[in-house]
Amino acid sequence: MKEYQTITEISGPLVFAEVDEPVGYDEIVEIETPDGRTLRGQVLESSDGLVSIQVFEGTGGIDRNASVRFLGETMKMPVTEDLLGRVMDGSGNPIDGGPDIVPDERRDIVGAAINPYSREYPEEFIQTGVSSIDGMNTLVRGQKLPIFSGSGLPHNDLALQIARQATVPEEDDVDESDEDDEEGSEFAVIFGAMGITQEEANEFMADFERTGALERSVVFMNLADDPAVERTVTPRLALTTAEYLAFDKGYHVLVILTDITNYCEALREIGAAREEVPGRRGYPGYMYTDLAQLYERAGRIEGREGSVTQIPILTMPSDDITHPIPDLTGYITEGQIIVDRSLNSQGIEPPINVLPSLSRLMDDGIGEGLTREDHADVSDQLYAAYAEGEDLRDLVNIVGREALTERDNKFLDFADRFENEFVQQGYDTNRAIEETLDVGWDLLSMLPKEELNRIDEDLIAEHYREETPEAATAD
Amino acid sequence: MSQADTESVDEGGVIESVSGPVVTATDLDARMNDVVYVGEEGLMGEVIEIEGNLTTIQVYEETSGVGPGEPVTNTGEPLSVDLGPGLLDTIYDGVQRPLDELEEKMQSAFLDRGVDAPGIDLERTWAFTPIVEVGDTVESGDIIGEVPETESITHKVMVPPDIDGGEITSIEAGEFTVEETVAELDTGETISMHQEWPVRSARPANEKQTPTEPLVSGQRVQDGLFPIAKGGTAAIPGPFGSGKTVTQHQLAKWSDADIVVYVGCGERGNEMTEVIEDFPELEDPKTGKPLMSRTCLIANTSNMPVAARESCIYTGITIAEYFRDMGYDVALMADSTSRWAEAMREISSRLEEMPGEEGYPAYLAAALSEFYERAGKFNLINGGEGSISVIGAVSPPGGDFSEPVTQNTLRIVKTFWALDADLAERRHFPSINWNESYSLYRQQLDPWFRDTVAEDYPEVRQWAVDVLDEEDELQEIVQLVGKDALPEDQQLTLEVARYLREAWLQQNAFHDVDTYCEPQKTYRMLQAIRTFNDEAFSALDAGVPVDEIQEADAAPRLNRMGTAEAWDEFIDDLESDLESQLRDLY
């Protein structure tokens, strides 16, 4: 391995060096600074005689005398089942004081694309215990379903609630007969933090430790004061680990990545340093492709036991869903869960706004034999009724309740109760799907039967509560 | 992709630089668009720029680890597709490598690189039956024989467009591989079932006709309000989650095309898997045969190499043209053309070309119109007729239609299905906005609808359009004063409009019955709502208060028409109940 002391330029996170042998694109580079630190980086562009290198840990401390080594391989993640229970930094070095990691294998972190022909369509219902998700935006194994939030909103509480409560109900019964102490259908959790604060990190770690989840977790921590460029590596380490556990070791893996916004800022920083032509709002033109290379690493594979389910979290700058980060994410992921500022100030926990939320894989994951026969219809009807009630709220501000028809007033009441009884449940309540649907029927029974035009007539006959549901509210 | 005969290989090239999918090489003797193999692993690429001794190549596979000094070889052939029996019931990547074949060769569920595979199986034999005889004279494009390709499609074996033709000196029925000769001409030319065609040039055809037949979609809002012609073009722009893909899937499933080419361009892996899993199980309403047997899938998902995303559109349209040449009506769906445009942008910016609007290359508009121009109803060079309908999804950033891809597309296409986030949010599906959308084919298709569905089809449609327009105006007033403040006749109009929206325009793609609605049913449903309208207004005129009219319990049954299995009977009963109930009120 040849060492060079040929750095010609240092600019932001980039270093340019002259070489006299060919260097591969994406290859890993080690740079030794005069003060004895070793920094790692990656080849961004390689031409005859000159390479540009992106340094993960930042270029602070590098000068023209630093020595550069090309390792002749692309970045790898050492993988083993023993990673479960371990905490690492954003570059994959253990920071929990535990033993060295003895890898089974070292895997390329970029990860190859899953052949679409080899995928299996995800359709196993995951019960998160959260009504607005299970009932109306159902998550399935192998889905990528991000949480779109805003700064200061309780997205972490929601993510933790999902991580704690997520199970696949049917498999419970099957697995438990095999082996008593087996985790059954619990998930292995991979947590990839990018640029979050120490305080937020503590919140996650404390919850993992309190619930014993850490044992079946792998944590990668790049914190706010860690180098920004490292953030482009952290999620790839996390996903490489996830794929290994899922597709080689048969785990059902839940990957939580937070905060994608910080990841995208890092991409923008690198793009700017390379003087690329920027795309929308200064983010690189290839950001869609780059994000897809993360998000598409979720799924199921034909003939393999495990699965990778992703819940990325992103905070929308100024709560703007058309900002490139949520926009490009929404174009790639299979839906989104929206955490809403005004519901949050109303004290709704979790403050999920179901209207702009969506789960695209819901339709195949629910229904008879999966959840319940009436699930799809109830969900559709709840949407339609809530949307109608929501609309009327604007009108009622102008004309007052008296100017509305009786029908309209019912929809207004429905919208209020929907928020206070269906969405509102608290972060510690774990509702089974039947319970969620029953709450749905309580609310729908406020409306005249004829209004339930999204629900099959037989199902109405079976579930509609004939008596006025006022009594049911008194608790 | 085409396994071009590699006689003319040039091995002289050496990599000069690598930046993502863009590689430059020196000393390569190449023409524009030649296919080359890059590096020790032989990654497939295409020449996209030549400047002096320096050749720029876009590489269709990941380039990690590839470095300067590695060799580049030129095949001397442009990027081409293999054409012949075996295209249907297949899934390809963007450069026509069969994905099942790749899985087998790579022994992995993950896409490795440096592995190539021919677009059609070169070993498999097919039963060829001639339809011409020795002594017949044939010309370019003429059909000389047939092969049962799938359950539903007969493949026509043609004289390739680049062979002039002549007198047949030998032709025989039998089992042949695609490369074996099935016919010989007196000119010495031989014809096999295999053709190759460079994807970036259109296959030849004679002039285009004005299309007069609709591509029946089985979707009420489309067939009813905004029809597309067989041979027409349509765009579906909409923000994420508004229903572009579901709309495209619905067309791929239920439209009455003979052949469907579905191009998943830079979108989700699972969406392609869904098609692979669903289509073999679904029946073509026209033939009763599995849908997959008329379908060719091209999947270059968002995480697959970006250069192959750029080419997948061309691969798709060339395959579509080949089936058109056999006289078929082909429908091509491209989801999403925006990802294709972004792939162009990405490559262009790596080439450091002068960017046009929003960083897209200056030739964006030209590339889009060239693509949509390959659609149409054509007179074929063999004297027959065939059509290609092209339906492109557009994914505008932030859902804002003023961006370059949407705008440049709208300048070309004649049907515009505008998806609306607001409608999608309230789960009004398909969320095609009836105020913004249009079809410039309406007039030319009207005679077909009159003849085939109902004599007064255009009039009934116009009635629906008028009611929806009126609702739109009334809604503005309602927003200010509330519905109760409106005069009774206007309240009734709002009620009728609500049925138009909820019972007719909405259609649930996931309901077994509702998912497909034949034009006859679309028409009858509309008529039933009109019956309600007419009876209700008569009652109102007779002095019945609007509240009482709304109480009539037959009316909400309008909402069940879509999901009714025996719809004919259901609608008959409903109409007579509406009549009797509303007439009883006065």
Ligand SMILES: Nc1ncnc2c1ncn2[C@@H]1O[C@H](COP(=O)(O)OP(=O)(O)OP(=O)(O)O)[C@@H](O)[C@H]1O
């Ligand atoms: N006709 C329909 N019937 C029922 N549901 C529908 C219909 N159209 C769309 N949907 C719902 O909307 C969701 C999103 O639709 P779709 O995936 O087609 O959006 P899209 O516009 O392609 O989004 P993206 O740009 O992100 O790919 C679907 O998963 C489905 O739940």
Ligand SMILES: [Mg+2]
């Ligand atoms: Mg889509």
